[in-house]
Amino acid sequence: MKIPLRGLQLLSEASLRGAVKQRQTAAALMRIALGSLTIIFYALHLSQRNFLWGPGGVVSWPDNLALLAESRTYTLYQFFPSALGAGCLYWLGLAVSLMFTVGLFARFSSILFFLFTWSLYQRNWYAIDGGENLLIILAFYLMFADLSALSLDRMLFPKRRERSTQWLAGMLHNFAIIACLVQLSILYFESAFYKIQGHVWANGTALYYILRTDEFSLPGWTDLIWRSAALVTMGTYGTILFEMAHPFLLWHARVKWLVFAAAVCLHTGIGVLMGLPWFSLTMISAHAVLFDDAEYLALVQWVRRRTQSISPASREIGPIRDI
Amino acid sequence: MERPENKTRASQPILRNCCFVGLTTLLVTHFLMTLAVTLPPTPLSVEYSRKIDGWIYPYFIQNWSFFAPDPPTEDAYVIAQYRYKSGDGTIAESSWINLSRTFNQAVQRNRLSPLEIVQVTLLNASGDLVRSEIFKDGRLDNDLLNRLVATNRQPPALHTLERIAMSCSRAVGIPGEPTAVRIGLLYHRFPRFTRRTEPDNPLSDNSQIVFPFVPFEAVASL
Numbered sequence: 001m002k003i004p005l006r007g008l009q010l011l012s013e014a015s016l017r018g019a020v021k022q023r024q025t026a027a028a029l030m031r032i033a034l035g036s037l038t039i040i041f042y043a044l045h046l047s048q049r050n051f052l053w054g055p056g057g058v059v060s061w062p063d064n065l066a067l068l069a070e071s072r073t074y075t076l077y078q079f080f081p082s083a084l085g086a087g088c089l090y091w092l093g094l095a096v097s098l099m100f101t102v103g104l105f106a107r108f109s110s111i112l113f114f115l116f117t118w119s120l121y122q123r124n125w126y127a128i129d130g131g132e133n134l135l136i137i138l139a140f141y142l143m144f145a146d147l148s149a150l151s152l153d154r155m156l157f158p159k160r161r162e163r164s165t166q167w168l169a170g171m172l173h174n175f176a177i178i179a180c181l182v183q184l185s186i187l188y189f190e191s192a193f194y195k196i197q198g199h200v201w202a203n204g205t206a207l208y209y210i211l212r213t214d215e216f217s218l219p220g221w222t223d224l225i226w227r228s229a230a231l232v233t234m235g236t237y238g239t240i241l242f243e244m245a246h247p248f249l250l251w252h253a254r255v256k257w258l259v260f261a262a263a264v265c266l267h268t269g270i271g272v273l274m275g276l277p278w279f280s281l282t283m284i285s286a287h288a289v290l291f292d293d294a295e296y297l298a299l300v301q302w303v304r305r306r307t308q309s310i311s312p313a314s315r316e317i318g319p320i321r322d323i
Numbered sequence: 324m325e326r327p328e329n330k331t332r333a334s335q336p337i338l339r340n341c342c343f344v345g346l347t348t349l350l351v352t353h354f355l356m357t358l359a360v361t362l363p364p365t366p367l368s369v370e371y372s373r374k375i376d377g378w379i380y381p382y383f384i385q386n387w388s389f390f391a392p393d394p395p396t397e398d399a400y401v402i403a404q405y406r407y408k409s410g411d412g413t414i415a416e417s418s419w420i421n422l423s424r425t426f427n428q429a430v431q432r433n434r435l436s437p438l439e440i441v442q443v444t445l446l447n448a449s450g451d452l453v454r455s456e457i458f459k460d461g462r463l464d465n466d467l468l469n470r471l472v473a474t475n476r477q478p479p480a481l482h483t484l485e486r487i488a489m490s491c492s493r494a495v496g497i498p499g500e501p502t503a504v505r506i507g508l509l510y511h512r513f514p515r516f517t518r519r520t521e522p523d524n525p526l527s528d529n530s531q532i533v534f535p536f537v538p539f540e541a542v543a544s545l
Contacts, residue, residue: 008340011340011343011344012336012339012340014343015336015339015340015342015343016339018343019339019343044435044437045437045440047437048437048440048441048545050543051490051542051543051544051545052440052444054543056541056542056543057486057542057543058444058483058486058487058490058542058543059479059483059486060479060482060483060486060540063479063482063483064479066479067479071380071381071384072380072381073380073381118382124444125447126443126444126447126448126451126480126483127440127443127444127447128443128447129443129447130386130387130389133384133385133386134385136382137382137383137385140382140383164335167335167339168339168342171339171342171343171346172346175346175349175350178350179350179353179354182350182354183354183357186354186357186358186361186387187385187387188387190361190362190387190388191387191388191389191391193362194388194391194392195388195390195391195392197391197392198391198392198393198394199392199393200393200394200516201391201392201393205516206390206393206394208516208519209390209394209395209396209516210390210394210395212513212519213394213395213398213513214398214400214423214424214427215398215423215427215430215442215446217431218431219431226519227519227520232516271434272434275430275431275434275439275442277434277435277439278439
């Protein structure tokens with residue numbers, strides 16, 4: 001009888017801990033970063049919107065309907081088959097992304113954000129890359145998270161009603177955060193898993209073939225890398241090592257900073273050299289989930305101390321205080 | 324008699340524990356399903372493939388095998404040729420125009436170029452086309468393609484590439500009114516790693532797949 005009771009006690013403790021919201025700052029930073037990227041995406045393609053997502057655009061209307069039926073999905077654009085309707089949806093999508101980013105009616109805008117972003121991607125599935133694929137999956141999980149930290153909601157409605165189901169909201173939030181972390185782990189795990197099976201990844205020359213392709217090269221820079229056997233080997237093995245270690249080390253409190261720094265370096269390189277800046281920014285943004293609230297607070301305090309110690313004002317004030 | 328709020332308070336830990344167990348089960352199941360579709364097929368994932376697909380599609384479709392297991396060993400370009408009515412009323416054909424190269428160069432000049440999305444579209448659609456039913460063992464099945472075109476059931480990826488070419492007709496400087504367009508896939512094999520310092524001749528080691536002409540459609544301009 002003792003063991004079931006002990007098990008029940010452990011479960012109660014775990015569920016109690018699981019109901020207290022964790023990593024609210026991380027969730028808010030992801031909201032801001034992913035929302036900002038989507039705003040930039042909308043703004044950047046404003047003049048191309050008819051070509052990319054309009055009814056007379058690159059993916060014809062019958063083709064789009066056939067692809068939607070094949071993948072058993074939908075897009076809001078299918079219900080508005082006119083240029084005016086598609087244009088209105090585009091502007092609404094931009095407005096929703098703005099609401100989501102600033103955190104206005106955060107819970108509601110997170111659902112709308114998923115719906116509009118999903119619809120945009122489904123209207124032209126060919127136009128999205130791995131970054132947008134990750135963004136939409138994370139947006140799905142974030143619908144269940146509490147995104148009210150660093151938001152307009154906190155400024156406009158500072159007093160929130162305490163509800164009896166507060167624990168359920170906390171639990172959903174925490175599971176959404178864990179889902180984001182596991183998703184990130186799976187991404188790097190799968191990437192490494194397939195790479196170690198490749199012949200050119202094993203012999204350390206894969207980076208040469210990638211940088212040699214026209215789409216992923218930057219003339220004058222990438223040829224400097226692929227001409228050097230040392231850089232190609234280090235880049236190839238470095239990528240595999242990072243991707244293999246990432247899913248395991250990101251759970252470790254002390255080395256996750258290193259994981260984050262390595263991810264920033266790798267994705268900056270991919271963004272600049274291979275011409276995938278939006279993919280890279282999405283990947284870096286997703287890493288915001290690695291750190292908890294106390295770590296963000298410590299970071300802010302550290303930055304404040306550094307800026308105070310080096311600002312001219314503090315240097316002038318210092319001696320006067322001493323006197 | 325027990326007061327209602329006391330009853331709620333007493334039942335809350337049980338409800339909380341049940342929710343915790345339920346959510347944990349859901350999370351574990353979800354990510355096991357995700358692993359099952361992202362990793363190579365196993366006897367287990369094949370046996371439950373319908374259930375797994377039902378869970379994953381459409382919201383959690385994902386593929387993270389970037390450049391793996393083998394990165395490309397050749398450049399794949401989408402090329403286009405236009406048939407147009409010239410000034411004197413005769414029908415002429417343009418030379419082949421490398422659309423992919425044009426967009427690649429635009430993105431190489433400006434990493435934040437809005438044309439990057441067109442480059443991605445070309446890349447994804449051409450990849451999808453090569454994986455479509457009209458290719459068997461890497462070769463184009465012309466009979467099947469003609470049958471599909473005749474019944475207006477050509478692969479969406481091919482139609483998308485054709486529509487990109489149609490929207491670019493003005494930008495690439497077609498000197499008359501375009502009446503038809505056809506696209507092709509040009510492959511250029513670049514030197515192996517051990518021969519990387521040797522000069523690369525863009526006109527050698529090439530292979531080409533050409534699709535039939537299709538009538539010009541009105542497409543929103545790029």
